[in-house]
Amino acid sequence: MGNTPSTHKISAQDRAILDMKNQRDKLHQYQKRITVITDRETSIARECLTRGDKSKALLALRRKKFQESLLAKTDAQLQTLEELTASVEFAQVQKDVVFGLQQGTGVLKQIHAEMGGIENVEKLMGESEDARAYQREVSEMLRGEMSNQDEDEVEDELKKMLGVINGVKEPDAVEATVDYPNVPQQEPVYAGKLKQGGEQNTRARQRAAEPMLA
Amino acid sequence: MSQPSPSPSSTPFKFPTYHASYPPFFTLQPNTSTLTAQYRKWSRLIQRYCRHHRLYKLSLTSTIDSPLFKNTELKKRLSLQDARSVLEWMSRDEGGRRIEWVDQKGRVVDGRPREDTHDTCWVFWKRPEEWGDVIAAWVEETGQKGVVLTFYELVNGEGTRGEEFHGMDQELFRRALSTLVKRGKAQVFGGEGAEGTKFF
Numbered sequence: 526m527g528n529t530p531s532t533h534k535i536s537a538q539d540r541a542i543l544d545m546k547n548q549r550d551k552l553h554q555y556q557k558r559i560t561v562i563t564d565r566e567t568s569i570a571r572e573c574l575t576r577g578d579k580s581k582a583l584l585a586l587r588r589k590k591f592q593e594s595l596l597a598k599t600d601a602q603l604q605t606l607e608e609l610t611a612s613v614e615f616a617q618v619q620k621d622v623v624f625g626l627q628q629g630t631g632v633l634k635q636i637h638a639e640m641g642g643i644e645n646v647e648k649l650m651g652e653s654e655d656a657r658a659y660q661r662e663v664s665e666m667l668r669g670e671m672s673n674q675d676e677d678e679v680e681d682e683l684k685k686m687l688g689v690i691n692g693v694k695e696p697d698a699v700e701a702t703v704d705y706p707n708v709p710q711q712e713p714v715y716a717g718k719l720k721q722g723g724e725q726n727t728r729a730r731q732r733a734a735e736p737m738l739a
Numbered sequence: 740m741s742q743p744s745p746s747p748s749s750t751p752f753k754f755p756t757y758h759a760s761y762p763p764f765f766t767l768q769p770n771t772s773t774l775t776a777q778y779r780k781w782s783r784l785i786q787r788y789c790r791h792h793r794l795y796k797l798s799l800t801s802t803i804d805s806p807l808f809k810n811t812e813l814k815k816r817l818s819l820q821d822a823r824s825v826l827e828w829m830s831r832d833e834g835g836r837r838i839e840w841v842d843q844k845g846r847v848v849d850g851r852p853r854e855d856t857h858d859t860c861w862v863f864w865k866r867p868e869e870w871g872d873v874i875a876a877w878v879e880e881t882g883q884k885g886v887v888l889t890f891y892e893l894v895n896g897e898g899t900r901g902e903e904f905h906g907m908d909q910e911l912f913r914r915a916l917s918t919l920v921k922r923g924k925a926q927v928f929g930g931e932g933a934e935g936t937k938f939f
Contacts, residue, residue: 533923535926535937540928540929542887543887543933544933546887546888546889546892546935547891547929547933547935550889550896553891
């Protein structure tokens with residue numbers, strides 16, 4: 526809480542507050558005393574009444590009344606005193622708050638000064654933008670210097686990598702499987718007979734197949 | 740929070756069984772180890788008794804006939820001399836320095852126990868530094884660090900009612916605070932009878 530040893534001193538304000546609080550304590554003690562007195566007067570009045578001494582009882586009650594009026598007065602004084610003490614203590618708290626604000630503002634200002642003001646930030650942002658633009662330009666230029674063939678090769682490699690990642694076989698493996706023709710469905714027929722016999726034979730075959738299906 | 744202080748003698752003090760029904764307890768035993776155990780038991784009993792009745796000082800001549808040292812049912816009592824040696828043991832390091840002899844003017848007395856000088860003593864069921872801790876903890880808990888507090892409001896004020904240190908002996912309170920001052924936890928200022936303190 527920022528309690529440096531230097532704050533471990535008793536200030537004049539502390540002494541003033543102590544004085545007020547001591548005054549309050551004295552009033553408290555005074556009230557205690559008065560309460561004792563009023564209690565005693567009440568019991569005296571009761572005693573006198575049982576003895577039949579009415580005038581003495583009345584006197585005791587009057588005294589009690591007077592003490593009670595004192596009590597009410599001290600109550601008011603006590604309240605004033607307590608309010609004053611509370612105000613002083615609150616003012617002290619306020620002082621601390623203002624001090625804290627001051628410290629904070631100071632630090633903030635100092636940091637801003639270290640940043641070099643708005644112009645500096647603006648300048649810095651401009652410079653940063655320039656630097657990034659320059660970087661973009663360099664990238665463009667580097668890309669432009671590559672030949673089309675190089676680009677193709679790069680693209681091919683990228684595709685290959687993607688293929689591997691997606692689980693597709695490498696293009697080399699696909700090429701290795703030769704595309705053979707299908708096995709012929711018909712018996713080989715002599716080329717000379719092919720002219721008419723070819724059709725007859727197919728029909729005969731169909732006929733032979735039908736009863737089997739039926 | 741500290742336990743609420745029972746108002747003095749609101750409930751009768753419950754004596755332990757060895758005090759209520761064990762006659763040899765009232766005679767100091769010759770065997771050293773038995774004697775040490777006996778001293779320890781008496782010490783605990785005296786501290787508990789004083790805590791219960793909120794006694795901060797004990798005068799031997801005026802308590803020797805009290806139920807603490809005298810069991811009327813068993814017709815047994817601890818002799819004045821034996822009571823003094825119990826207290827003497829308590830005042831030493833082995834007894835935890837739980838008592839401190841003082842003369843009539845309240846000054847601390849040292850040396851061998853003598854009948855004429857060693858009659859009254861502080862009974863520290865809490866040593867001054869332990870009291871200091873209790874008070875400092877209360878100030879901390881109630882957020883009153885850095886606040887000026889009068890001695891009166893700490894010991895007799897409405898705010899500390901129910902705290903263990905409420906109504907405690909003024910002089911012991913002062914000593915408790917001075918242990919805090921020594922440790923840099925508090926400052927005491929103001930004139931005689933109107934002293935205040937500030938905790939850090």
